[in-house]
Amino acid sequence: MNNDVIGYKIDNNIVDLQTVKTKNIDISNAEPIYFNDSEDALEIIRHSAAHLMAQAIKELYPDAKFYIGPTIENGFYYDLKTQTPISDKDLKGIEKKMKALAKKKIPIERYEISKAEAVEKFKDDELKQEVLKMIPGDVVSIYRQGDFEDLCRGPHVPNTKYLQNVKLQKVAGAYLGGDSQNEMLTRIYGTAFATKEALAKYLKMLEEALKRDHRKLGKELELWMFDEEVAPGMPIWLPKGAMLRSNLEKLLFSAHIRRYYDPVRGPELLKSDMWKISGHYYNYKENMYFTEIEKDEEGKEAEEYGIKPMNCLAHVKIFAHKTRSYKELPLRFFEFGTVHRHEKSGVLHGLLRVREFTQDDAHIFCRPDQIEEEVIKVLDFVDTIMQKFGFTYEMEISTRPEKSIGSDEIWERATNALKQALNKLNKNYGVDEGGGAFYGPKIDIKITDAIGRKWQCGTIQVDFNLPERFDITYVDENNERKRPVMIHRAIIGSFERFIAILTEHYAGEFPTFIAPIKAIFVPINEKHINYTKEIQKELLEDDIKTEIFASNDSLNKRIRNAEKQKVGYVVIVGDEEVENGLVAIRDRKKREQYKMKKGEFVEMIKKLSEVKI
Numbered sequence: 001m002n003n004d005v006i007g008y009k010i011d012n013n014i015v016d017l018q019t020v021k022t023k024n025i026d027i028s029n030a031e032p033i034y035f036n037d038s039e040d041a042l043e044i045i046r047h048s049a050a051h052l053m054a055q056a057i058k059e060l061y062p063d064a065k066f067y068i069g070p071t072i073e074n075g076f077y078y079d080l081k082t083q084t085p086i087s088d089k090d091l092k093g094i095e096k097k098m099k100a101l102a103k104k105k106i107p108i109e110r111y112e113i114s115k116a117e118a119v120e121k122f123k124d125d126e127l128k129q130e131v132l133k134m135i136p137g138d139v140v141s142i143y144r145q146g147d148f149e150d151l152c153r154g155p156h157v158p159n160t161k162y163l164q165n166v167k168l169q170k171v172a173g174a175y176l177g178g179d180s181q182n183e184m185l186t187r188i189y190g191t192a193f194a195t196k197e198a199l200a201k202y203l204k205m206l207e208e209a210l211k212r213d214h215r216k217l218g219k220e221l222e223l224w225m226f227d228e229e230v231a232p233g234m235p236i237w238l239p240k241g242a243m244l245r246s247n248l249e250k251l252l253f254s255a256h257i258r259r260y261y262d263p264v265r266g267p268e269l270l271k272s273d274m275w276k277i278s279g280h281y282y283n284y285k286e287n288m289y290f291t292e293i294e295k296d297e298e299g300k301e302a303e304e305y306g307i308k309p310m311n312c313l314a315h316v317k318i319f320a321h322k323t324r325s326y327k328e329l330p331l332r333f334f335e336f337g338t339v340h341r342h343e344k345s346g347v348l349h350g351l352l353r354v355r356e357f358t359q360d361d362a363h364i365f366c367r368p369d370q371i372e373e374e375v376i377k378v379l380d381f382v383d384t385i386m387q388k389f390g391f392t393y394e395m396e397i398s399t400r401p402e403k404s405i406g407s408d409e410i411w412e413r414a415t416n417a418l419k420q421a422l423n424k425l426n427k428n429y430g431v432d433e434g435g436g437a438f439y440g441p442k443i444d445i446k447i448t449d450a451i452g453r454k455w456q457c458g459t460i461q462v463d464f465n466l467p468e469r470f471d472i473t474y475v476d477e478n479n480e481r482k483r484p485v486m487i488h489r490a491i492i493g494s495f496e497r498f499i500a501i502l503t504e505h506y507a508g509e510f511p512t513f514i515a516p517i518k519a520i521f522v523p524i525n526e527k528h529i530n531y532t533k534e535i536q537k538e539l540l541e542d543d544i545k546t547e548i549f550a551s552n553d554s555l556n557k558r559i560r561n562a563e564k565q566k567v568g569y570v571v572i573v574g575d576e577e578v579e580n581g582l583v584a585i586r587d588r589k590k591r592e593q594y595k596m597k598k599g600e601f602v603e604m605i606k607k608l609s610e611v612k613i
């Protein structure tokens with residue numbers, strides 16, 4: 001089956017065999033799509049799986065009516081309605097029916113009718129009437145498999161035997177057309193793969209991801225919380241989470257200083273006039289929060305201010321507050337800048353999607369001929385950080401879009417500088433032609449975590465626009481005013497998002513260099529408590545936090561509770577340890593137990609915590 005062709009790629013469009021046949025399409029130059037787990041093949045397989053699910057539901061619930069069933073990242077869904085409601089517990093039965101239909105190798109056929117005929121054909125189906133309203137043109141295509149027919153553009157596999165590796169995942173509600181004024185339909189999510197192995201691997205990854213879910217671990221390890229009474233989407237950091245974050249901040253602060261960046265800090269609120277100059281007031285307003293503050297002068301009305309959604313403007317002002325010479329460039333300003341961006345409540349998701357977050361933001365002001373060298377330095381910085389956390393990553397350049405500002409020359413120069421920088425470092429990268437922002441090309445950095453998931457984190461963005469809008473200049477060697485280029489860059493992206501990713505990447509077992517609590521002491525009984533307190537105090541001298549579990553619980557229970565905190569070292573102290581100046585360690589990472597001199601232990605923890613990058 002692996003060598004079977006299930007479709008073709010023509011001008012970047014996927015066309016199925018049925019369409020090739022019914023429309024007599026020339027495939028002499030087309031690229032065949034084979035039945036495997038490639039992205040293109042999965043597109044065909046998953047869309048067909050959505051239809052197979054609809055066919056199965058129609059057999060089990062004959063009154064079922066279907067709206068739309070697209071593919072999504074990692075799977076598909078179908079929106080539908082039935083008289084008897086479908087819930088999660090019904091999915092097994094539907095899946096079983098799907099597998100039975102798949103085994104029958106039912107051919108999937110395509111034919112066309114006029115839209116008027118389609119309106120008549122589906123006259124008792126109000127959902128299909130809604131779909132028909134959305135289809136442009138006078139001709140519609142219909143796919144048929146057995147007794148089941150559906151309005152559809154395709155693409156589909158030739159017959160149902162290609163759909164044996166399917167999994168239905170969950171039932172949710174979805175408003176018809178996404179409009180909360182409309183009726184609520186049932187949405188069923190599922191996924192499908194070409195091979196059994198790929199499906200099994202994916203399901204295993206999902207299971208692992210569930211265990212690592214940062215929302216679950218954030219609660220269990222008491223790192224952060226959300227409180228609807230305070231504000232949705234605004235994280236509240238609990239002591240251990242704040243310590244974790246602070247460890248990360250310290251590490252990154254020093255890493256910036258060591259790379260010749262200057263720390264700066266701008267205000268949270270800026271007058272709306274500033275956002276008008278930058279353009280945010282016109283292009284980004286619905287994502288911003290505004291407030292009014294009375295003008296200082298008497299008799300004047302209130303003036304509008306915007307809470308910053310990015311940190312750039314104050315940095316531009318810092319550049320412009322005095323005359324800058326070419327000799328000073330590049331200038332590198334960095335700020336752990338807290339920003340607010342409005343997100344709809346439906347998309348808020350733990351620490352990954354929030355309304356308030358803090359970026360590791362920096363702006364490099366340089367001459368156009370310095371872009372390449374600066375980008376090389378940033379890429380090297382990225383590499384150091386990602387290696388430290390054990391992430392692999394990939395990069396993509398986005399080039400000039402149709403609608404853009406700046407001369408051809410400067411675009412070419414900046415884009416080439418980005419490419420040259422990547423080439424000099426021997427980095428592989430993808431190119432998203434025309435995918436850049438209107439004000440300059442960029443490099444996006446996508447990291448891969450311990451269980452193979454990809455996350456978009458940092459970006460390096462060249463900007464010709466803001467220097468222009470704020471008319472900032474430097475004086476060159478001929479005493480002429482010249483326009484600097486601005487490079488916006490964030491490496492981890494935001495502390496919130498990165499900590500969510502780190503929590504899932506490490507499954508809550510943070511390495512000692514960022515762990516909020518480096519060790520938990522468990523004194524065997526009361527007379528050993530003082531000994532643990534002494535070690536604790538010694539470590540506090542170096543800002544290293546530990547905990548002592550000395551409650552009335554039994555020793556075993558305290559050890560178990562300590563291990564549940566996922567700290568690197570659980571340290572047990574009894575008579576023997578106190579008499580000989582030792583500690584008994586349960587080492588989480590090495591999965592070993594051993595004893596050490598107290599002083600050696602303190603030195604080891606200090607050394608592991610004192611990382612510089």
Ligand SMILES: [Zn+2]
Binds near residue numbers: 051069
């Ligand atoms: Zn379809």
Ligand SMILES: [Zn+2]
Binds near residue numbers: 310488489
């Ligand atoms: Zn910026």
